[in-house]
Amino acid sequence: MNRVTRPDGAHAPDPGAARHTVVVGGGLAGTTAALALADAGVRVTLLEGRPRLGGLAFSFRRGELTVDNGQHVYLRCCTAYRWLLDRIGGAGLAPLQDRLDVPVVDLDRPEGRRLGRLRRDALPVPLHLGRSLAIYPHLSLADRARVGRAALALQALDLTDPALDTQDFGSWLAAHGQSPRAVEALWDLVGIATLNAVAGDSSLALAAMVFKTGLLSDPGAADIGWAHVPLGDLHDGLARRALDAAGVRTEVRTRVTSLDARGDGRWSVRTSGGTVEADAVVLAVPQREAHALLPAGALDAPERLLGIDTAPILNVHVVYDRKVLAHPFLAALGTPVQWVFDRTAASGLSEGQYLAVSQSVAQDEIDEPVAVLRERYLPELARLLPRTRDAVVRDFFVTRERHATFVPAPGVARLRPGARTEAPGLYLAGAWTATGWPATMEGAVRSGVGAADAVLGTLGRPRPAHLFALEEAA
The missing domain is CATH 3.50.50.60 (FAD/NAD(P)-binding domain)
Incomplete structure (x- = not known):
């Protein structure tokens, strides 16, 4: 040579x-x-x-089902992953929503189960989420106003500032008037799913990057895509x-x-x-x-x-003998259940409905026996999805990724x-x-x-x- x-x-x-x-x-x-x-x-x-x-984004066979090891989604702002999908000819098999729409069910309400939605309108940033937040039922009027002010402060952060990685997101939110309820019902609802950590354990730099890029950069940036195969x-x-x-x-x-x-x-x-x-x-x-x-x-x-360090993600898989979830997915509050996805068509199931429950920040549950998880999650799904109460559970199993992500703790950037x-x-x-x-x-x-x-x-x-x-x- x-x-x-x-x-x-x-x-x-x-x-x-x-x-x-x-x-x-x-x-x-x-x-x-x-x-x-x-x-x-x-x-x-x-x-x-x-x-x-x-x-870590793969599938396996279980009887008649083709099962993903865990539920993976992406956003319209994920331009690199979208390039890869195009490059391999898979973009049409993992489409994006036309417009962000996330059903959020709260079970911890005096009046009982309540459904809210996080949606965007065809308006410029930050007005694209204004109407949705104004009527979001899981926050008080005062919390909704304070969320808007925090979003503007977040938008003003310089993501190139190395000092952001020395702070935790939870403290920053508290300093900007965010109540524990606002953190639970909004900031952690998004942050846990994207960062695999609660706000108090997350680097402000990474959290700010997620929210600025996903929610505050372009009206359609947070539209959700997922594999339909x-x-x-x-x-x-x-x-x-x-x-x-x-x-x-x-x-x-x-x-x-x-x-x-x-x-x-x-x-x-x-x-x-x-x-x-x-x-x-x-x-x-x-x-x-x-x-x-x-x-x-x-x-x-x-x-x-x-x-x-690494952090785990737990996935609970349940097959019912009938349809129990009307949405392609939903998020939950007031219950251990975080996100539920309908994987029926993608799995090849011919009868009934197959749900995947994706549980981030699963350090306390990742090694729990299947029987314990079954006893914990089936009653919670019955609370969340009333149609499950008359349904028969045909299969219940668990997949575990003990090292699913790196821990996005303050200081990880160095x-x-x-x-x-x-x-x-x-x-x-x-x-x-x-x-x-x-x-x-x-x-x-x-x-x-x-x-x-x-x-x-x-x-x-x-x-x-x-x-x-x-x-x-x-």
């Missing part, structure tokens, strides 16, 4: 020579990086230890076909055991089945796995990766590394890297784009014209 000399005297591959990049990890971050690099003319090998692609159809099936068409060599059931920098500027990627040589490596695996694979000197303080490492030719991707986003599908895809950009810059390759541009949604 031709070589050039770097300013430090070491040899590096000639930018004009053929290039090969190995992407380690076939989640959304790795898949994105592989597609972007292949589209730029780079030869790519994608290595995934599991028998499938998709990372199993996630595996998108993140494994369609993604695999797109990778194949782009010329990516994809190997599943291939776990990487070490990364070794060679003296000629290339890399040896060792697996249980052999060794793959590469000009560049994108390490797109969870932070603890990345820490174990990083060679010495790749990061100034690699132990910081171990400081990025722990999250960028795409580039100190080791030439080695790059990082994953929702836990420094994307500015919490641990979402959007953050994962953005990290893959960022890693691909870094590789292309080093290899001297032009960026594909159609690749999602991070700056457009910054």
